[in-house]
Amino acid sequence: MSELQSTASGRPLIGCAGWSIPKEAAAAFPGAGSHLERYAAVFPAVEINSSFYRPHQPQTYARWAASVPQDFRFSVKLPKAITHEAKLVDADDLLDRFVREAGELGPKLGCVLVQLPPSGVFDAAVVADFLPRLRARFPCMLAIEGRHPTWFGDAATTLLREHGVTRVIADPPAGQPGPHVPTTSASYLRLHGTPRVYYSAYPRAFLLDVEQRIAALARPGADLWCIFDNTAEGHSVPNALDVLRGVDVSAAA
Incomplete structure (x- = not known):
């Protein structure tokens, strides 16, 4: 299928998994407004992870959408009821509920993120049935983070390309046996923290590499997401701020 056009302004969509602002980084944000309003005054995007664990009311999504600038984008994680419990099978009712909820983000819904369990083996028949649904x-953009080695084989690559679904670039790359093989012109980096997943802060050298990778991945008309998921001890925000500033300085040079 033909790829979708970008839903954003062309600026790399750098942000965090959630919009909590640690005290140590508070000076970089406005003092007034809700946490989301303050966050969205600085970052162009956010990933909603809480949708994976529990549903949110449609009016909650609508309120979030109304709290951010027009060019701000949300990535919303598909519920585990679909990915982990139903295992992508017979999920129409669950998908209908999710679209009624997250659909209230309107044009600010930039991506739906599908993260699969590490034990989730690629099944071509199941995936070929699920992706069109x-x-x-x-x-909007669709991104899949497969974490079993079978999700990195030729059959999975072919199906993802056929349906215009972006393969996530993860750190650490769970299940990935070799170099990243892209499936669309869009990109989605998910940085979970290394060596301790969700906890570790990234050193400056790694963040410089991320900035260079963003520059290398940029494609006209295609979204480029970079989400820091090392949230457990608040390192996602300062790490994301460093990369955001570095990318903005490079773009202005």
């Missing part, structure tokens, strides 16, 4: 409900 997901696409029919969400015309």
